[in-house]
Amino acid sequence: MTVQGARPRLPFFPPDLFEADREHLLRIVRDTGTGPAQKFILGEHTAGFEQALREQLGAADVVACGSGTSALTLVLAAMDVGAGDEVVVPAFGCAPLAGSVVALGATPVFADIDPWTMVVDPDDMERRITPRTKALMPAHMFSVMADMPRLTALARDRGLRLVEDSAVAQGGVQGGVPAGLAGEAGVYSFVQVKTFGTAGEGGAVVTRDAELGRTVRMLRNHGQDGVHRFVHHRIGWNSRFDEVLAAFQLHRLPGLADRLERRAMIAGHYTERFADLAERGVLAPPPGRDGRCSYVYTLQCDRRDALKAHLAERGVDSHVYYPLPLPRQPAFSGFAAPGDTWPAAERAGQRILSLPVYPHLSDAQVEYIADTVREFALAP
Missing domain, CATH: 3.40.640.10 (Type I PLP-dependent aspartate aminotransferase-like (Major domain))
Incomplete structure (x- = not known):
């Protein structure tokens, strides 16, 4: 984490993953x-x-x-x-x-x-x-x-x-x-x-x-x-x-088990903090541990680009994975049958946004990220 003025900067992919x-x-x-x-x-x-x-x-x-x-x-x-x-x-x-x-x-x-x-x-x-x-x-x-x-x-x-x-x-x-x-x-x-x-x-x-x-x-x-x-x-x-x-x-x-546990704890905390935001256009992943992994933490947002900008303004990097479904990619469009559709995949590409979830985020940094998302979702 670096500092820009008084505001923290939280990268999506930290440069110090292997420093230790x-x-x-x-x-x-x-x-x-x-x-x-x-x-x-x-x-x-x-x-x-x-x-x-x-x-x-x-x-x-x-x-x-x-x-x-x-x-x-x-x-x-x-x-x-x-x-x-x-x-x-x-x-x-x-x-x-x-x-x-x-x-x-x-x-x-x-x-x-x-x-x-x-x-x-x-x-x-x-x-x-x-x-x-x-x-x-x-x-x-x-x-x-x-x-x-x-x-x-x-x-x-x-x-x-x-x-x-x-x-x-x-x-x-x-x-x-x-x-x-x-x-x-x-x-x-x-x-x-x-x-x-x-x-x-x-x-x-x-x-x-x-x-x-x-x-x-x-x-x-x-x-x-x-x-x-x-x-x-x-x-x-x-x-x-x-x-x-x-x-x-x-x-x-x-050390893998401890790092995975830390990721899961961060993801679980995000999901708990975002549980009441679905009606405000921010949908967290399903809660629970079984059948879960914490590679990245990805929520869905009706105003995804606005949330991304809001996070960036407050020093939090985020990432959009897969803005297009595979059959809409130029490399694979020839394998899509004419007229075929994938409505859930299309909608996900328009709404997904991933938040930092790497294991050496501090509790204060995790709370700051969660607060920033909530600030956006609950704004009048």
Whole structure:
């Protein structure tokens, strides 16, 4: 936080996320760079990081890879999704939901979202299933996890593959099941601003299916099996994990639970403070802990741009995620059927606004942000 005159400045993405770990990170860089093995990718740190996550989750396999986006691509490729196949995805969310499908020659089919939670509507997802559908790929969004019990049953009943885009939800739990393990496979993202972000780029595939994990492990390294070098069993990718970042994530893993708890406490406080503002045009996410994640805290506001300006004037940065639904994006508009609509996704794009929720916000800063939103909503 910096000061402009007498007014605090609260950034949306703080520049000091890793300040407490700076010296440790510098040691890791030096030790890795001068180590006798000269192993910069897929070494002992990566293996140790994967093992630590496997044990924490109770997963059959965790495969660290280059990014959350490539993790989605690797999972779909491991499921042999390709030309002629359709994958049903949310109409509202991050571009890789559709981009990973298109990259494999398949077709994304867009389903609308629930107007309050902003995660995919299972009923609309079911309506979008055709004989060409091969997989369902729901995504957790902002503060709320998708309805995985319902979607798991739907995939089972219709004989479809189920990929869980849990990139923003690491640490979330729904009905006792960790995010990423409700479907056949899920993904995490370790880009800086995620709940377990790192000082760079990275991701992971998590799965209860050991054979699926083995295939993903080959695909991330040009189709090699890790036993016979330069023997390529499948066409793969270069999506290998960095040893420096693996060691850094191992260092930061013990503190993850406390950081997640702090995020959840901040989000819960916001929701409590905003509970009476719905009739004033400000809608908070649903309360509760089960099936929740605290990647960012996103509310909906009838006068979103005015609220954003009000916050900025008082030193609070905010962020608009996804102002356009995916089928309205130029890259994906060709996959939208003429005349098709996604009313909840369209409305969300016009109303969403995300507030700072990073764990080292002080109680006073959290209260200031909440007071500023309330000041706007309750103004005559």
